[in-house]
Amino acid sequence: MSKDLFLAIDVGTGSVRAALLDTRGKILAVTSREHDQIVPQFGWSEQRPRDWWAGVAAATRSVLAEVPDAASRIAAVAACGQMHGTVLVDDRGELVRETAPLWNDKRTVDYVTAFEAANRPESYLADCANPPTPAWPGFKLQWLRDNDPSAYRSTAAVLMPKDYINLRLTGEIAMDRGDGGASFLMDPRTGDWSQKMVGLLGLDQAKLAPLRNPVEILGSVTAQAAVETGLLEGTPVLVGGADYPVALLGSGVCRPGVGSEVMGTSAIITAIASQPLLDPSVCNVGTVEGNWGAFMLLESGGDAMRWARRAFHDKQFSYEDIVAKAAEAPAGSERLFFMPYLAGERLGDHRNARAQYFGIGAGHGLAHMHRSILEGVAFAVKRHINILDRISGAPLERVIASGGGAKTKLWLKIKASVYDIPILVPREAECGLVGCGIMAATATGQFSDLQAAADAYVAYDEEIRPDPAWADIYRPMQTFFEKLYQHSQTLYDDLDRLPQ
Structure with missing residues (x-):
């Protein structure tokens, strides 16, 4: 029987999904299994890796049942997964x-603050390609070393999460x-662990998994994994x-000059470059x-719409109603500006930034507020x-949009006109699963x-091009927005010092 299927596995924060794709990249079937997020105290967030594996096994068995002879037709398994979830295993591959x-x-957060106080960015950026944030596994390992020393x-x-799934599938240990x-x-620069960074954080490099390329074959499905998942023993599994x-x-974002915007609660813009x-x-x-992929994150993207729905309409308006109201206002909202920093900023000196309207006049109404x-x-x-x-010296030529915000046509047209470059929307919204298929193929x-x-x-459903008239309005407004952003920085600390 021909090997004309791929199995894609996606270990997400809310669920595990398994999908079968044909060799043309079409998704034939998808199943999912939810898993819980554990919050032992404020600011903490954990999951049980065994729950991920149970979900993978169940979802895989389920999706295999949807396509005739699926297990015997799978050419390879490719997994992707949520980033930064820090899983510890012993020398037998068992969870510690x-x-x-x-x-x-x-x-x-305290480890990040201490690192920032002791190290200037220019002293380490070239060695790790990133500013410090609480998400990075390096800082999680510091915490685990100091607070769960026996496990460490x-x-x-x-x-990482998908690596644990691969371990359960193949018995092999690696990280992409x-x-x-x-x-x-x-x-x-080397694609290997940095002795300098490991040393700065006081960690043990011997505990870090071997690094491999995502498209390499990691191993094959073991007899035990075959029993649990329904896959055939010996089926190849990628590093993922x-x-x-x-x-x-x-989503097709794999060349310099092409960018990605993922608009969910936040908005992440990514530019592909040959170097970080x-x-x-x-x-x-x-x-x-x-x-x-060099990326920057705006904490309040779609969340700004959620705020408007609650603050202006007590959740009685739908998002479609809000967009329809916004469409009544002209491009530029008659010089009304909204600074969307409802949840501060992820990086920089002013993580305590706030949102604001600026330029409100007597002629402005609800339509202007929403469009702005x-x-x-x-x-x-x-x-x-x-x-x-x-920084790159190579401006973005187009943006591929995905996430919930990519479904709002007015917003896409506004963005294309503000960015002054075309925006494309992938025909298949399940970009992670398609990416797994691309790796497997x-x-x-x-x-x-x-x-x-x-x-x-x-493939792409449509290309949204800038509206020339809107772009002419937005270009000077962008310059003003940047000036307003800079001037506002001086006020946030003063605002925090005011009595509540």
């Missing part, structure tokens, strides 16, 4: 800690360079990748095809694009390289 702190766990001592390997590069511990870079690949862009305000993640939110988020993302363009020799596979697998 029942739970793993997740990407959104903030217990390491027993650890033979540190894994995408997850490794987002650990604060990998040297971007972190969910974000795999989703970039699955070293700046204290920019994070970098290694991409599957060997480039780097859509425009304000676009101006804030454009500010990030300008920073990335300046390349690993099994169907394509000569990942870019060729992405070109074949990824």
Whole structure:
């Protein structure tokens, strides 16, 4: 029987998903299993790796049942997974800690603050490609070393979530360079662990898993894993990748000059570059095809719409109602500005930034207020694009949009006009699963390289081009937005000192 299927596994924060794709990249079936997030105290966030495996086994059995003879037709298994979840295993591959702190766990904030106080960015950025944040596994390992010393001592390997699934599938231990590069511990110049960064954080390099490329074959499904999942023993399993870079690949974002915007609660803009862009305000993640994704995050993207729905309408308006109201106002909202920093900023000196309206006049109404939110988020993302363009020296030529915000046509047109470049929306919204298919197709020799596979697998529904009249209005407004941003910085600390 021909090997004409791929199995994609996505270990997300809310659920595990398993999907079968054909060799043309079409998703034939998807199943999912939810798992719980554990919050032992404020700011902490954990999950049980065994729950991920139970979900993978159940979802895989379920999806195999949806397609005839699926198990015998699978050419390869490729997994991606949530980043930064720090899993500790011993020399037998057994968990030494029942739970793993997740990407959104903030217990390491004091370690980050101490590192920032002791080290200037120029002294370490080239060695790790990233500014310090509580998400990075390097800081999680510091916390585990100091607060769960017996588990740390027993650890033979540190894994990320998809690596633990691969271990259960194959018995092999490895981490891909995408997850490794987002650990604060990998040297971007060598693609190996950085002795300097490991030393600065006081960690044991021997505990870090071997780093490999995502498209390499890690091993094959063991007899025990075959029993649990329904897969055939011996089915090849890839090293796989972190969910974000795999989703970039699955949306066709795999060449310099192409950017990605993921608009959910937050807004993440990513520019593909041949080397990491070293700046204290920019994070970098290694991409599957060997480039780097330099990204900046706006904490309140879609969340600004959620705030408007609650604050103005007590949740009685739908999001569609809000967008329809915004469409009644002219482009530029008659010089009304919204600064969308409802949850502060992720990096920089003013993480205590606040949102504001500026320029309100007697003629402004609800339509202007709503449209200025859509425009304000676009101006804030454009500010990030300008920073990335300046550092890279190669301006973005187009943006691929995904996430919930990519479904709002007015917002897409506003963004294209603010950014002054076209925006494309992938036809298949499941970019992570498609990215797994692209990796599997390349690993099994169907394509000569990942870019060729992405070109074949990824299609776009439409291209949203800038409206020339809107772009003329937005260009000087962007300059003013940047000035307003800079002037506002001087007020946030003073605001925090006011009595509540």
